Amino acid sequence: MQLILISGLSGSGKSVALNLLEDSGYYCVDNLPVVMLTVLVRMLKEEHTRKVAVAIDSRSGHGIDLLPERLHKLAEEDVNPTFLYLHADAETLLKRYSESRRRHPLASAGKTLEEAIRAERELLDPISSLGHRIDTSGLKPAALREWVRQFIEAEPGQGLTLMFESFGFKHGIPLDADLVFDVRCLPNPHYDTALRPLTGRDRPVVEFLEAEAEVVRMRDDIGRFVGDWLPAYIRDNRSYLTVAIGCTGGQHRSVYITEWLGREFAQRARVLVRHRSLAGN
Template identity: 60%
Template sequence: MQIVLISGLSGSGKSIALNVLEDAGYYVVDNLPATLLPQLISTLRGAGYQRLAVAADVRAGASISALPGQIERLHDMVDDLRFIFLEARDETLIQRFSETRRRHPLAEENLTLGEAIARERDLLEPISHLGHRIDTSDTQANTLRAWVKDFMQLEQTAGLTLLFQSFGFKYGIPVDADLVFDVRCLPNPHYDLNLRPLTGRDQPVIDFLEKIPEVGRMFDDIRGFVANWLPAYIRDNRSYLTVAVGCTGGQHRSVYFAERLANHFRDTVRVMVRHRAGARRAHDGRTGNGSGAAR
């Protein structure tokens, strides 16, 4: 039996993730108290269900504090247990609630929306590092759907998944990053008019960067740091390690480094690549602004 747990901040996209899994054939349960997880699994297994997706968050009240213990118990009940934790920056969450005019589940008369979000973040902090964290701050709904599908298509094998994520510092550091590297000190292809519309995945940009000795030195330093400390993270029984590489806009240098690092480690460990600013630019190009991000 395969179980996927979904949790995270209100407004971060949990409904979208659940819809993806439901469309893929999972039996979906939303807003379940964590203490009822073992009973639910036993019941559905007896009924012949093989794939289950469950959302557990602060809407279930104090029971969310029981989730870490329940996860340990579930590992003894099923062979395939996965956990996705969705989050976003405060300003993004405030914008989303303002656009949808929905009430935050922790909203009270004496709490502002910002205070309710801060309270929820504190309550969820103990479980935020238990699974695969996804920062949806600059992510449109279609991109989040694709990321969830990529996550579910990973082969269920023992070991750590190494995620390389490019981003632009002008949009803020991803809140799901475990390690952050800054490559803004390197020459920027943005100032070459022929390279400006391209990305770090395009050969002309790759050729431009690989002619610069400092780029090779920076790559060797980052590669060496990750390689040297990766065994320690594996011994720590982590399932995921997110390495974020940032440049100014997240279009050229950071994308180049994320792709090159992923290619280097692909034969050593399970690897994923994510380009955060690219998803944001694609969305902005269609809408003309930053609205309409994943809910």
């Protein structure tokens, strides 16, 4: 059985992810109480259901604390779920709730929306590091669907997945980053009017950057650092490692280096490449 568990903050995109999984042929269950997880999996195994996705969130209340124990029981039964945790910054969540006018599940007469978001973050914090985290701040639904699609297409159980992600510092550092490299000190194609509308994936920008010795040196230094320490992260039994590369706007320098790293490590690990600032446009 391929079992994917989805959790995270209300408003972070769990419904978008679950809908994508349903469209991909998964049997989906939303808002399942944690105490029912093992019962559901056993029942579906008896029915020979191969692909299952379950959303578990704060509506389970403090029963969410039981999730690590339930995951251990599933492992004893040879079911090893893939856990996906979605989250976003407070500003993004407040904006989404304002636009949708939906009620937060932890809202009450004496609690503001901001307080409800903070309470939910604290409630879910114990399980937030159980699997792969996606920071959906600033992401449009189409971009999130693509990121989740890439996530489920990565073959499970084959070791560490290495995520290279570009971003713009003016939009904030990604919450899901494990390692962050700042490349704002490098020559900026933005100041060339012919290159400004392009991205770090376009050949003219690549040629501009690769003609600069500083760019090549920093690119190679980052690649060497990640390569030197990758075995240690693998020994730590990590399933995912997210390496974030940031420039000012997340359009040229960080995109170029992220693409280069993705190609450089393609034969050493399962690699995913994402461009946060480009996806948000």
